[in-house]
Amino acid sequence: MTIPDPQTVADHTQQWLEKAVIGLNLCPFAKAPHAKNLVRIQVSQARHPDAFLEDLDRELQLLGETPADELETTLLVHPALFAGFLEFNDMLDLADQAVIDNGLEGVIQIAPFHPDFQFAGTESDDIGNYTNRSPYPTLHLIRENSIAKAAQAFPDASAIFDRNIALLEKMGKAGWDKLDIPRCPFHHDEGK
Template sequence: MSQQNDPVVVLPPATQITRNWVERVLVGLKFCAPSNPSLIQDRVHYRVMDDDLDDAMTSLIEECEHLDQNSHIENTLMIFPDNMQHFYSFKLVADMARELMAEQGFSDQYQLELLHPHYRFRDSSAKNPINYIKRSPYPTLHLVRKSCLEYALLNFPEGSEDGGKKNRMLKRGEQGIAQMQCLAGEAWEAA
């Protein structure tokens, strides 16, 4: 009996680095509890984007339509590896994307989150370890089904044991920053 081997899929570097970050940081540290089953069941779609803003907005709508047509996919990560490095400029792009989603009728089904290497929560210092929850290797727009978010809120409450561990680690100040930088670096180097 011959054994058939599945072909090896080679991912673009930006996709592999982002996937490693999702697995090791978001899922590994349980920052994003609903992602764990999604990753195990391959329910995340990764798309590497070019630098053109008009193309990005067109691609955003294509990805919303792709989610509409593929109910097994719960998340789409639109990765911008070569541009959009300025956090506040990328935040404006995310705002434009949300407006476009609303105009096109997708904002009821999908939520758009912003991930960025220099992410900074409002009213937090740049060195606050909590920022690392949304500090991705590359500027990234994260489309997620709202039904998945609702499930996560019901099944993974903020006060749960995992949430408590996460908050304790992130409140360790410099030690928390060092740990997050180490994990992020490992994820990026593993590609």
């Protein structure tokens, strides 16, 4: 299989952001930064996990040094390194450590997205997992100040998650598939 070029990966990620995250209102905080062009999509071309973590360091530093009115949030995407969700999940501890190592604990946090994302205690085909499914393995670097501001507008964050699950259950897999979100050829639902 051929690894998609970085522009294709960025375009697919943009489509997911617009069709699912914003289109379904899975994250009510995403629309405003997207409309203001304050969401950075950075495609890593690292050939091994250590190089990917170096890319993560650079993105954390850039986000930490750039005012929020110039860059609100970053999606760091890799099309091929973390094909399996468990491999990706294992890397998240290193990603969280990178936040600390860059002196950004309490400033930036990371939210994970993966084509085969699976919450603990769920089956791989559970529709609720789709709240965190993206075309490619993706780390969302989020400013904690942005989360705090959003929490003022939506003080009950658990209500968002519950609403998302209810929406996805109503849509079902067939409804999700109608969104026609591109899917990386390297990924497939594990366990099927």
